[in-house]
Every structure is written in structure tokens, then in C-alpha cells.
Amino acid sequence: MSQNSTGNLTEYYVKDDNISNKQEKYTYESLLLTAQYLLERISVKPQVGIICGSGMGAYWHEGCLADALDNRQEFPYETIPHFPVSTVDGHVGKLIFGNLSDVPVVCMQGRFHYYEGYPLWKCAMPVRVMKLIGVTHLIASNAAGGLNSDYKVGDIMIVRDHINMMGFAGNNPLQGPNDERFGPRFPPMNKAYNSHLIDQGKELAQKLGIQDCVHEGVYTCLGGPNFETVAELRMLKMLGADAVGMSTVHEVITARHCDMDVFAFSLITNICVIDYECHNKPNHEEVMDVGKMRQDVLKLFVKKLVEYISQK
Numbered sequence: 470m471s472q473n474s475t476g477n478l479t480e481y482y483v484k485d486d487n488i489s490n491k492q493e494k495y496t497y498e499s500l501l502l503t504a505q506y507l508l509e510r511i512s513v514k515p516q517v518g519i520i521c522g523s524g525m526g527a528y529w530h531e532g533c534l535a536d537a538l539d540n541r542q543e544f545p546y547e548t549i550p551h552f553p554v555s556t557v558d559g560h561v562g563k564l565i566f567g568n569l570s571d572v573p574v575v576c577m578q579g580r581f582h583y584y585e586g587y588p589l590w591k592c593a594m595p596v597r598v599m600k601l602i603g604v605t606h607l608i609a610s611n612a613a614g615g616l617n618s619d620y621k622v623g624d625i626m627i628v629r630d631h632i633n634m635m636g637f638a639g640n641n642p643l644q645g646p647n648d649e650r651f652g653p654r655f656p657p658m659n660k661a662y663n664s665h666l667i668d669q670g671k672e673l674a675q676k677l678g679i680q681d682c683v684h685e686g687v688y689t690c691l692g693g694p695n696f697e698t699v700a701e702l703r704m705l706k707m708l709g710a711d712a713v714g715m716s717t718v719h720e721v722i723t724a725r726h727c728d729m730d731v732f733a734f735s736l737i738t739n740i741c742v743i744d745y746e747c748h749n750k751p752n753h754e755e756v757m758d759v760g761k762m763r764q765d766v767l768k769l770f771v772k773k774l775v776e777y778i779s780q781k
């Protein structure tokens with residue numbers, strides 16, 4: 470950084486600071502324009518929004534849920550006005566509209582993460598767009614490390630609740646001026662995950678005969694991109710978290726703020742190492758491998774859940 474004309478470095482730093490603080494947020498009107506762009510192009514308005522994370526085809530096409538939609542219409546993120554663009558290597562990055570079991574849905578294939586450098590309100594922006602195009606229910610999926618000692622790789626954890634670790638550090642997608650057209654300044658979060666949908670998820674697990682690998686638990690999200698240290702994992706476990714990941718919480722907060730019903734689940738792609746003697750290292754490849762391995766069962770699970778939502 471060079472000095473300014475008065476040679477005053479302090480002044481320079483203050484100016485830089487102002488620029489980052491002024492980072493423009495999406496207004497209600499700018500998001501309406503994004504919604505309008507999509508509404509003018511889609512043939513059916515979706516009722517359910519599905520976020521397909523690392524466990525559900527964010528990195529591949531073949532056999533993934535979004536690929537199974539009928540009457541598909543695809544919008545790569547870079548073609549949608551105001552949409553961020555995914556920067557994770559290999560992440561697909563598309564909004565896909567279509568029918569799942571005759572129910573109109575929209576899938577986000579690939580999401581935005583804090584570790585990519587986006588602020589949380591930007592990561593969660595697509596949820597508000599979904600709301601503005603008429604989506605009433607959000608199904609958010611993620612890949613997560615299992616902290617609960619009952620969990621095995623490939624298990625599904627229905628999210629009962631979350632611990633917003635980034636919120637503890639003063640980082641929240643709802644920070645800044647509030648627009649009441651989305652929701653209240655101080656939204657409650659004690660019923661973040663719809664209990665009817667949780668019950669239905671558990672019932673479905675029974676019906677599909679997968680109840681032994683389906684749990685109900687508490688998810689927590691850290692900013693990433695590094696996986697956690699042993700001490701961090703021990704702390705998270707002590708705090709009551711059953712699984713840890715790098716997404717979802719800010720999307721759920723944003724969805725609840727605008728009164729969407731939320732169901733979320735984690736695919737347990739690795740067991741967290743909380744023992745200094747264990748030399749297993751979590752890695753991104755195993756996250757994707759487990760996702761691919763479990764995609765048929767996840768697809769069926771989501772399909773049945775969507776059928777339930779449409780019949781309610």
C-alpha cells in the first residue's frame with residue numbers, strides 16, 4: 470500500500486476500512502429483479518426449494534437428485550442477475566427447476582460457502598430469491614463430520630437443531646439493516662426445524678427400512694475451509710453438537726426469517742477424529758465418495774419428503 474498525497478498512512482487505512490464497510494447488500498428490490506428474471510422463464514412455480522450440498526450432487530451430475538427432475542430447466546449461476554458464482558473447484562453451480570414426483574421444485578446444485586470469501590448474507594441470498602418466487606418449504610442437505618459416537622459413515626442425521634458458532638463470534642446473515650418485507654428484526658429460532666417434517670423424516674426412514682442409519686441430532690457450522698482440530702472437535706461435542714460442517718446454518722436462519730418451513734439433513738461423510746493417537750485425516754475426496762455411494766437412498770428420501778410436503 471502506498472502513502473496518499475499527504476503522506477498520511479492512517480488516513481489511507483481509514484478509507485480502506487470505509488470501502489469494506491460499505492459493501493452493498495442486496496435490497497428487496499434487487500432480489501425482486503432476480504426473482505422476476507426467473508419467473509419470466511420458468512414454466513412452473515416451485516413449492517419446495519432443495520439445496521444440494523456436497524453429499525447430494527454439488528460436484529457431479531450423473532445420478533444426482535437434480536438430474537432426476539422431470540421437465541428440467543437449468544440456470545447456471547453466472548447467467549442469473551445478481552447471483553454469486555460458486556468458486557469451489559468442481560462445484561456445479563446451477564439453479565435447476567423441474568418436477569420431482571410431479572411436485573414443482575427448485576434445486577440449488579452447489580451452494581455458496583463462507584470460506585469462499587462471501588459474507589454470510591451473500592451465501593444465503595438464494596434462499597430469499599426462492600422465497601420471492603413462491604417457495605414455501607426449504608430442504609437443505611449437507612455433508613458433515615460425525616461427532617456423536619453412535620454415528621457411522623454413510624448415516625443420515627435429520628437436523629433437530631443447530632448451534633450457530635459463527636453467530637457466537639458476531640457473524641450472522643441477518644446483520645445490518647432489516648427489511649420487514651422479509652421478516653422481523655429479531656426472529657425467533659427455537660423452532661427453526663419444522664417438527665412435523667422431522668417426524669415425517671423419521672417415519673419415512675422406517676418405511677424405507679433405513680431407520681438404523683437415520684438419526685436426529687444437532688448440527689453446527691464453522692467457517693472452514695480447514696477441518697477442525699482435535700481440541701475444537703472435543704469442545705463442539707461437549708457443547709452438544711452431533712455433527713459438524715461448513716454450511717446450512719446461515720441458510721436456515723435466512724429461511725426462518727422469511728417464514729419458510731425448514732427440513733435439513735446431514736450425510737455423515739467421515740467420523741471426526743477426537744483422539745490424538747488416531748492418524749485418519751478427513752479430506753474432501755472421501756466427502757464426495759460417500760455422497761456418491763449414498764445418492765440413491767438420499768434421492769429416495771428427499772423424493773418421499775417432497776411428496777409428503779405437497780400433500781399437506
Ligand code: HPA
Nearest residue numbers: 612613614713714715751
Ligand atoms: N468437518 C467440517 N465439515 C465437514 C466435515 C468435517 O469433518 N465433513 C464434511 N464436511
